[in-house]
Amino acid sequence: GAVVSQHPSWVICKSGTSVKIECRSLDFQATTMFWYRQFPKQSLMLMATSNEGSKATYEQGVEKDKFLINHASLTLSTLTVTSAHPEDSSFYICSARDLRRDTGELFFGEGSRLTVL
């Protein structure tokens, strides 16, 4: 099946620093990737849609200057949490469509757990 990989799996950082999370599609090209955020014991909330070669589309209430998304190639999207604060601590999950199949399902990465001290 299609494989999506995220790195790092978990990261701890100090308040005020920036953290970059990578999302790669390993065996397929993904023109579109999606970034989700999941608080403990809660559902997944879509943050933004990452489009290769163009600006990301952010969901209402998501600060685009806070969560910078770059989709520079067909296999890589990055999410940068800028000037992180403890309230940014969360589980971030990316997903991608495999256009070869285009059967509707998204394939998810392993997730990245961010803890801001």
Added chain:
Amino acid sequence: AQKVTQAQTEISVVEKEDVTLDCVYETRDTTYYLFWYKQPPSGELVFLIRRNSFDEQNEISGRYSWNFQKSTSSFNFTITASQVVDSAVYFCALRSGTYKYIFGTGTRLKVLA
């Protein structure tokens, strides 16, 4: 409005019991997709099944089975003879139109040995 409701927050069963996870959805679209994903403690989301709105056939895959009823807007998931490894959070999701998924709040399943 589109919405997915998983009313069961947490379910505990003893190994080998059957368990059904409920999912009720709302959408005005005639074409849509429904999904179930499993999220084990490690965190990654594992795709289990996709069903489109025109296919009401129930599906069985090993110990897993799904019952799609458009009349009641439900897409329930049954695990037969549950095992400890089935312990996870299970999410039901809806997609229509764009590739935006609407996830339910999830059902945490605990299978006790």
